Amino acid sequence: MVARLAHPRVLLALGLFLLGVVLAFHAWSGPSDAMLVPRIVLTLWSGVALAITLVELSRVTGTGSWPLSTLPVLMGAVLIAAIAVASLGFLLASLPLVALTLWLFRLHRPLPMALGTLVIAGGLWFLFHHVLLIRLPTLLTSGAL
Amino acid sequence: MDIILAAVGDAFAWQALLAIVVGTWAGIIIGGLPGLGSVVGLTIFLPFTFGMSTITSMALLIGVYCGSVYGGSITAILINTPGTPQSAATTFDGYPMTQQGRVDEALGWATFASFFGGVLSCVILIFCAPQLAKFAVNFGSIEVFALICLAMMCIVGVSKGSVMKGLVCGMIGFFLSMVGSDPITGADRFTFGSYTLSSGLTLIPVVVGAFALSEIFVRFSSRDDPGAKIPEARLRLPKLGEWFKRWIELVRGSLIGSFIGALPGTGAAAAAFISYATAQKMSPRRDRLGQGEPDGIIASESSNNAVTGSSFIPTLALGIPGDVVTAMMMGAMVIHGITPGVRLMVDQAQTVYSLFVVLIIVNVAMLILSKPSIGLFRYLFRLHQGYVMAAIVMFSFIGAATVRGNPLDLVVAAVTGILAYALRRADYPLAPLVIGMVLGPELESSLRRGLLIKRGDFFELLTHSGISMALFSLLALLIVWTVWSSIAQWRAAARNQPSYD
Numbered sequence: 001m002v003a004r005l006a007h008p009r010v011l012l013a014l015g016l017f018l019l020g021v022v023l024a025f026h027a028w029s030g031p032s033d034a035m036l037v038p039r040i041v042l043t044l045w046s047g048v049a050l051a052i053t054l055v056e057l058s059r060v061t062g063t064g065s066w067p068l069s070t071l072p073v074l075m076g077a078v079l080i081a082a083i084a085v086a087s088l089g090f091l092l093a094s095l096p097l098v099a100l101t102l103w104l105f106r107l108h109r110p111l112p113m114a115l116g117t118l119v120i121a122g123g124l125w126f127l128f129h130h131v132l133l134i135r136l137p138t139l140l141t142s143g144a145l
Numbered sequence: 146m147d148i149i150l151a152a153v154g155d156a157f158a159w160q161a162l163l164a165i166v167v168g169t170w171a172g173i174i175i176g177g178l179p180g181l182g183s184v185v186g187l188t189i190f191l192p193f194t195f196g197m198s199t200i201t202s203m204a205l206l207i208g209v210y211c212g213s214v215y216g217g218s219i220t221a222i223l224i225n226t227p228g229t230p231q232s233a234a235t236t237f238d239g240y241p242m243t244q245q246g247r248v249d250e251a252l253g254w255a256t257f258a259s260f261f262g263g264v265l266s267c268v269i270l271i272f273c274a275p276q277l278a279k280f281a282v283n284f285g286s287i288e289v290f291a292l293i294c295l296a297m298m299c300i301v302g303v304s305k306g307s308v309m310k311g312l313v314c315g316m317i318g319f320f321l322s323m324v325g326s327d328p329i330t331g332a333d334r335f336t337f338g339s340y341t342l343s344s345g346l347t348l349i350p351v352v353v354g355a356f357a358l359s360e361i362f363v364r365f366s367s368r369d370d371p372g373a374k375i376p377e378a379r380l381r382l383p384k385l386g387e388w389f390k391r392w393i394e395l396v397r398g399s400l401i402g403s404f405i406g407a408l409p410g411t412g413a414a415a416a417a418f419i420s421y422a423t424a425q426k427m428s429p430r431r432d433r434l435g436q437g438e439p440d441g442i443i444a445s446e447s448s449n450n451a452v453t454g455s456s457f458i459p460t461l462a463l464g465i466p467g468d469v470v471t472a473m474m475m476g477a478m479v480i481h482g483i484t485p486g487v488r489l490m491v492d493q494a495q496t497v498y499s500l501f502v503v504l505i506i507v508n509v510a511m512l513i514l515s516k517p518s519i520g521l522f523r524y525l526f527r528l529h530q531g532y533v534m535a536a537i538v539m540f541s542f543i544g545a546a547t548v549r550g551n552p553l554d555l556v557v558a559a560v561t562g563i564l565a566y567a568l569r570r571a572d573y574p575l576a577p578l579v580i581g582m583v584l585g586p587e588l589e590s591s592l593r594r595g596l597l598i599k600r601g602d603f604f605e606l607l608t609h610s611g612i613s614m615a616l617f618s619l620l621a622l623l624i625v626w627t628v629w630s631s632i633a634q635w636r637a638a639a640r641n642q643p644s645y646d
Contacts (some may be wrong), residue, residue, distance in 0.1 A: 009571045016313060023320065026335065034327035034334055036596075037589040038320065052309050055635070071366050075563050076359060078538065081557035085542070086302035086552035094542060100537045104365065104533030111528075120535045124543065134195050134547050 007050050007060040013053040080099035089139030090129070094121045152498030155200045156308025156506060164205035165503065169510040171516040174210020174525065176218045178533065182229040183213040183470045184356040189540040191349065191477060192547050199496060204503045210470055211263060211453045211507045212514075214413055218255040218446050219519055222248065223378060231413035231449040234569045236419040238434065238441030240346045245437050249381040255379055255446045256396060256515045259385055262447035263508035265399040266406065266454030271501050273407070273455075277462040278490040286594035289607040291616035293588045298463045298623045299408065300577050308631040310573040318581020319588065321346050328590060341553045348476040348582055350545040350554040354561025355575050356469070357541040361534050362566040380516045383439075394428060407458045409483070412468040412576075413449040420448035454504055461485050461497060465584065469576045472583045480548070507595045 003011060024042035027035045036074040081097040102113050128134045155161065168190065175186040186209045217229030222239035235255060242251035284292065301311040324335045325345025336342040376466030388395065398420045405416040424444035425431055434441045457474075459465045464486030466472035475485055484488070485497055490497055545558035565575055599605040607617050 007619070010500075012567050012571050016317075020316075023335065030334065031330070034330045034332040038323050038334060039594060041316050041319045041323070045313060045320065048313045048316065051296075052307070052313060055307075055309070055593050058638075070368065071362060074365055075566070078562065079556075079559045082542070082555040085546065085555050086618050090542070090546060095538060097542075098539060100545060101361075101535040101538050102531045105529070105534050107529055116532055116535065118269040120532065120539055124536075124539045128192060128543055128547070132193070132196055134192060136543065136546055137550075137552055 004060050006059055007056070009056045010053065010060055013049060013056045017049035017053050020049050050084075070104060071093060074101065077101075085137050090136035091122065091125045092139055094125065097121075148495045149498055150497045153502050155495070155499040156204070156502035157260040160198065160201045161204040161499075161503065162506070163491070164201045165208045165510050168205040168208020169212040169507055170208075170514045170518060171208035172214075173216035173219070173511070174212075174521060175209070175416070176213030176216025176232075177228040177518075177522055179220060179226045179228050181360070181533075181537075182217070183210050184473060185360060185537060186210070186213045187470065187473050187477070188353050188357040188544050189537070191473075192540065192543045193444060193480070194477065195547055198481060200499050200503070202481050202509075203478065203483070203500055207503055208507050208510065210474065211450070211504070212511055214450055214453055215256070215263075215446075215511050215515070216518070217258040218259065218442075218523060219252065222251045222255060222442075223522065225641055229413075231452075232445065233414065234445035234449075237421065237445075238436070238438050241437035242439075242442075243378075247437065248378045250383075250439070251442060252378060252380040252436075252515075252519060253383050254442045254514060256380060257388060258398065258443040258446040259450040260450035260508055260512040261395045262402055262449070263453055263511065264400040265396070265447075266403040266451035267501065267504045267508065269403045270457055270504070274458050274462045274497075277458060278487055279500065281463055281487040283612065284487060285502060285610075286591040287362050287606055287613045288596065288616065290588060290591040290595055290606075291613050292463065292622065293465065293584050293591065295616055295620045295623065296459070296625065297558045297577070297581065297584060297588075298620055300580050302623060302627040307572070307635075308627050310571075313572050314568065314575060315577035315581040318578040318583075318637030319585040321351060321578075322582045322585025323589065329585065329593060330433045334442075341551065344549075344551070345511065346557055346582075347548055348472070348560040348579070349480075349548045351561050351582055352469070352473050352476070352579055353541045353545045354558040354563075355565040355579060357537055357544075358558060358562025358582040359565035359569055359575075361537055362529070362562065363569060366566075378519055380519055390444060391440060394440050395447050396426060397423065397427070398444045399451040401456065402448030403455040405448070406452030406455035406467065408467065410496075410578060412470075413452040413454075417445040422446040427452055448585070450508075455506075457500075460500060461489055463487065464489075464587065467579060468577050472579050475583060478538055526528055565582070593617075 020042055024039070024046050027038040027042050077097055078098050081093045084093040095117060099113060099117040102116050107113050107116065123134060129136045171190065175181050175189070176183065188204055190205055190209050194205055195207070213229060213512065216233055217227050217232030218239065221227040221230065221232040221235040224244055225236050225240040226234045227236055229507045239251045242248065277479055297315055299307060301315050325343055326332070333343050358476055401420040401423060402416040405419060406413070421441060421444045424440055425434055428434065428440045430438050430440050454469045456467045458473045459467055460475055466475045478485055483493060541558060542555060545554045546552070548554055568575060595606050599609070608614060
């Protein structure tokens with residue numbers, strides 16, 4: 001039973017159920033006018049997620065695993081870069097992200113990687129921010145970088 | 146008449162024509178790259194539209210959309226790998242023709258059938274959308290609520306995999322649309338004290354995360370590199386006599402695609418397979434289907450491209466998107482000042498007619514641009530996958546960051562991307578999530594307005610008018626059918642494939 005609970009499908013369904021329950025409690029404790037529809041939606045969410053959890057539990061056999069390899073590194077980099085944009089500006093946050101993405105997708109030769117990083121991150125930033133004047137978040141208040 | 150002439154003038158402005166050429170050409174290329182498809186194409190091009198006028202920006206996006214649906218057929222024929230799921234049925238006869246040395250002919254049929262299906266569905270859109278909008282003017286809050294529930298149930302009911310998983314994704318979408326200030330009382334909801342959350346979440350960062358970023362994670366985890374060898378190919382369009390012999394197949398495929406495209410939740414992939422299945426029963430050359438018969442390509446390609454026009458019928462006339470692509474197009478329309486729904490035909494008639502003309506020009510552009518695009522695939526497939534993925538990460542970030550200049554949107558896109566990866570791995574359909582987020586605000590406001598009219602009585606809400614009773618009855622029937630069929634599906638699955646490892 002414990003082994004079944006550790007299966008990623010069950011964990012995901014359980015996570016959705018728990019999230020639904022927490023949000024539903026929040027909705028039921030809020031003002032009744034504003035929370036009318038969220039209460040219906042979140043109660044339904046929790047109920048359906050519980051049913052999915054039970055179905056998944058009945059179907060899985062082993063602990064199962066999803067081949068993650070270095071995927072969490074890529075996911076973490078995307079999340080960190082997204083958070084860093086607000087304080088570092090778009091260019092400085094995206095340069096290491098693009099370099100890491102190229103490296104993780106097995107582009108390990110230094111010159112193509114450096115050129116790719118410059119063209120994809122720097123080039124697109126320059127195109128949008130300075131040529132098309134579609135402003136991206138900046139580090140300096142002058143807006144140059 | 147003046148409005149129509151002005152609309153034609155808008156659509157033929159040089160900026161709009163340039164946008165059509167660039168969008169369609171890029172759409173063909175993106176659609177042809179396996180795994181990318183229409184949503185990623187729209188994600189890449191959305192940020193470019195922020196400095197453009199309404200018609201120019203929509204011309205670019207419609208070009209990308211229609212081009213990408215056609216582009217999927219090129220790699221389906223050349224290397225037996227459909228660029229988009231919509232073109233999967235094209236491989237059945239397209240690749241055998243390539244193996245028989247008839248690649249030029251196969252590409253020609255795919256191109257001509259795509260053009261024919263696209264144009265016919267535009268004509269249907271031009272006639273049907275205004276009629277549907279005229280009828281929909283009779284809809285009040287309660288009818289709109291019933292219609293949204295019905296559309297959402299259709300989308301959940303035909304979701305890939307489990308209906309329950311579709312339903313929970315729809316609820317997540319509804320919930321995401323409710324974060325921020327309540328539109329009626331102004332009270333903060335689910336902001337947890339955060340000032341930045343009180344302005345709510347917007348659609349584009351969620352779509353960027355759910356489709357573009359999660360696609361990168363999926364591609365990374367599978368390390369699926371389509372490094373295939375592309376055969377030498379040139380386009381040979383069918384001669385007049387050749388297509389005249391197969392006109393019934395062209396019209397039938399286009400009509401099937403147009404009908405299915407107008408239904409919420411079905412989409413081009415379903416249209417292509419249904420059309421192919423119909424051809425297997427009705428084509429005079431059905432015994433040769435699957436062995437390199439052009440009728441198979443015609444059935445698949447005319448129907449999947451016919452969806453591009455007709456999917457705009459519920460989007461423009463009712464404000465209800467049929468699938469993720471039209472949901473994203475609807476989000477882009479709102480950004481550019483077009484409000485899809487029953488008032489659109491009255492308030493912004495010129496814009497709507499311009500969009501109709503743009504759709505027709507896009508299909509003509511697709512026919513013209515197909516020849517130079519096919520040659521490019523030989524070079525594109527030599528490009529390292531890392532460059533494509535890194536560029537998609539950058540475009541996703543730019544798209545999310547520029548929608549309203551709020552850095553929170555980037556975090557929303559990243560978190561949605563990670564969650565969407567997990568959902569995709571566990572076979573949860575993502576379309577209900579996105580469409581739930583689009584329809585959520587209208588669902589909520591129509592329900593609350595309806596309850597105000599009926600003084601909070603839910604039963605009176607159900608029996609408000611003939612239209613609402615008919616819609617709620619259809620909804621009840623659909624729920625019963627969905628529950629019934631999913632129980633049957635679950636029992637069959639339990640018998641055949643009792644467990645996951």
